[in-house]
Amino acid sequence: MSKPKKSKRIKRKLLYKYRLVVLNEDTFEEQFALRLNRLNIFVGVGISTILIIAFTTVLIAFTPLREYIPGYASTKLRKQATSLAYKTDSLQIALDQKNRYLESIRRVLAGEVSPLDFEEENLDTVNQIVADTVNFNASETDSLLRKEVAEEERFNVQKQLDSKVEFSLFSPLKGEISENFNPQTKHYAVDVVAQENTPVKSIADGTVIFAEWSAATGYVIILEHNHGLLSVYKHNKSLTKAQGEMVVAGEVIAKVGNTGELTTGPHLHFELWSNGYPVNPQEFIEF
Incomplete structure (x- = not known):
């Protein structure tokens, strides 16, 4: 029997009506009155808290104000960082190619170059050919073909240039x-x-x-x-x-x-x- 009485007592406290009155300090005239109970106060505070949390979340997630909160980076800065990372990677690749290109030039100056070593664009894929191992004499079976190709390609460089510009x-x-x-x-x-x-x-x-x-x-x-x-x-x-x-x-x-x-x-x-x-x-x- 004690538990029901206790429950009724708690319910009675929650639903007990209170009157909040705002008075004029000088005249004691009633300016504002509000009837409340404890349950209304708990519900109101809970709803207010949820609204404040939701509003703060929206501000942080969807407005530029989040940039002023420690731990959140600027979207513009992130884009710039990503762009700089791509550029740095591209520059590193270009630098490696130029270094290999300059190494080929050094080999030319030292007399170590073979015909295919000096091409900048194909430094990664060309086959390394040592001039001492190349047979420059045409064999009996391909001498005619070599002669024909040599005649066609003899002025090939100049023909390519002339076809593009007056050079x-x-x-x-x-x-x-x-x-x-x-x-x-x-x-x-x-x-x-x-x-x-x-x-x-x-x-x-x-x-x-x-x-x-x-x-x-x-x-x-x-x-x-x-x-x-x-x-x-x-x-x-x-x-x-x-x-x-x-x-x-x-x-x-x-x-x-x-x-x-x-x-x-x-x-x-x-x-x-x-x-x-x-x-x-x-x-x-x-x-």
Whole structure:
């Protein structure tokens, strides 16, 4: 019997009516009155708490105010961080490619290059071919095919250039050729004899991608031209252009010299590369 009485007593307390009155302090005139019980107060406080929590959640989740709360990052900053991460990854890949490209240039200067090593775009996929192991003599079975292909491709570089733009190659230097282009001896160039300090000119418009001193080949300058062409000038006495500069066809870029260990007199060691392959400069330029 005690439990029902206790329940009734709690129920009575919850439902017991109270009157909340607001009075004027001076006149004691009733300004406002409200009849309440404890149950109403509990329900009101609970609903208010839920509404406040819901409102705060909406503000944090769907408005920019959340950026002022510790622990929440700005959407703009997150986008910038993601974009910078992608750019950093791309720059790292590009840097690795350029490093391999410069390593190939170093190998050219050191005389270690093979025809396929120097192509920048295919550094990851090309097969490494050692020039000493290549048989340059046509066999009896394929001599006719080689002759036909050689005739078709003899002026292929110049034909490709002519098909795109009006393009001509200037002579870097007028003089006597002391040594011809010879892949069998890994001499991928022509040596042009001239007096010391004779101007060396650019064969076409381009950009200086290398202009430094090499112990073996002295002062060396390498130009990058359109359509996959590279021109290399070695054993110069001095250089008039620096890496990164733009040059025009016929512009003086160096002076003939006798620098480096691999030289016996003043001359220009000139190489011409097309899309990573060495070509005979005499087929396209008159010295």
